[in-house]
Amino acid sequence: MADCILCKVLSGEFDGSFVYRGETCSALLDISPMSTGHTLVVPNQHVGRMADLDPDLGAEMFALATRVVQAMQKSGLDMTGANLFLNDGSDAGQEIEHLHIHIAPRKPNDGVRFTHRDGGVVERADLDAVAKSIADHM
Ligand SMILES: [Zn+2]
Structure with a gap:
């Protein structure tokens, strides 16, 4: 898509720090990371929202995300865990409308806040x- 930042990074028009480039999806570092190593897994072709995502491509994205986490753990990155998440739609915090799975490495007392909302357990x-x-x- 012409005005999509991630498409421009994927095409080479803008710089990107790639972890992996595959035939259908790729992984690159977030330019404004939550934590060191914060990586985005993206489809190579523009897909804006979950509603437009082929489930098979979604599976490939998650498989790549799994490989990225495993590589992070072997890389010596200062981490003891990771959050994986995807924001679908601006109301959910999607800032770039080119779907991406976030992988945010975590470690104790890192100051990153990622929790359930308050309100306790919901009735069955x-x-x-x-x-x-x-x-x-x-
Ligand atoms: Zn795009």
Whole structure:
């Protein structure tokens, strides 16, 4: 897509620090990282939102994310864990509308805040109702 920053990085028009370049998806460092090594796994072709993502390509993205985490752990990066997440839509914090899985390496007392919202445990019936509404479309 012409005005997409990630497409421009993938095409070489803008610089990127690549961890991996594959045929269908690639991994590169986030320019504004949550933690050292914060990596993005992206489809090589422009895909804006989850609604547009081929599930098989999504599987390839997650497989690549898995390999990236394993490589990070072997690399000597100062980490004891990682958060993987994907923001689908601006209301969910998606800042670049080219889907990407975030991989944020973590270590004790790193100051990165990534937790459940406050509010405690949800009633099972409420959980089941939400689960069913999604399951009906699987
Ligand atoms: Zn793009």
